[in-house]
Amino acid sequence: MTGDELPRLGAWVKLPTPESVELLALAGFDFVVIDAEHGAIDLRTMSTMIALARGYDIAPYVRVPGTAPRDVQIPLDAGAAGLLVPQINSVAQAQDAVRAVRFPPLGMRGASTSGRAGQWGRAPLSEYLRSGNDNVRLIVQAESVTALASIAEIGAVAGIDAAFIGPMDLAVSGRFQEGSTEMADLITAAEQNCADHCVPVGTVAAGNAAELLERRGYDFLVLGADTTILRQGAHALVQAARTATLGAGR
Structure with missing residues (x-):
């Protein structure tokens, strides 16, 4: 992926099998997120998946x-093509992420x-460095009340490409009940903050992709996981098979 465009529709890959990536690609997804935070995926398998x-x-x-x-x-x-950092x-933690992921002068990678990113030694150093800073996407996950309140400032940190709102961890960290209007209001405010400050x-x-993309201004979505x-x-x-069997009187 090059330029400023972000792929729109993706899926988590949690199973440690490269075939998950192949199947999701054939299904028409724009991107996959190989889950090294929650998935039992070793480095060799991750490299093969990429x-x-x-x-x-x-x-x-990769998350x-x-x-x-x-x-x-x-x-x-x-x-x-990019990293999701949970x-x-x-802002300070976002700056730490930039330092880890970007080459100088932005970071300390x-x-x-x-490796593959350098075409196995074939790429000129200047192109490898440029691509690492300009083409690789760094997406930070906002998963707490504090993060959502500062999401525009976090997203504006040089070297950050986008923010990702994680509702499950937000619910857990904020101790929100299912269907909480307070949590919904926090997310709505964060969405508006991102729109106002041009933060992707x-x-x-979960079945509401059209609403999120067309009405609420999201730039990209993760639609589910291979699992x-x-x-x-x-x-x-x-x-379906059990229902058909019962309907046949068996």
Whole structure:
């Protein structure tokens, strides 16, 4: 992915199998997020997933567990199109993420053209550095009341490309009950704040993708996970078969 455009529709990859990426690409998704925060995905499998995604022309993002050098360096050198960094609650934490992910002068990322991001040593150092700062997307996750209150300031930090509102962690950290109007109001205010300050924003969708994209101004959505898609599809097949069997009087 190049330029300022963000791919619109994506899915989490939580199963440690590259075939998940292939299936999601064939389904028409624009990007995948390889989940190294919650998924049991080792580095070798992650690298293979990134390569497979690029072969299918679907943008491979990685949700990293943190901003330690090993958290960010390996997926970036493996050719990730971008990173999602969880639990960014302040401008200072956003600046820390930039320092970890970007090359100087924005950050302190270590350089090596010997990986996929450097075309296995073929890319000139200048192009490798430019691409790492200009083409790789850095998306910070706003998952607390504090983060949502500062989302525009966080999103405006140089080197940050977008913010991602995480409603599940927001509900847990804020101790909101399901259907909380207070939480809904916080999210609405954050959406408006992002719109007012031209901060691209994404979130998860649960059957309300059209509303989020067209009416509420979201730039990109994660529609689900490979695990959820498999479970729901399998459940629908079983239920349909059982219903048909009962309808036949068996």
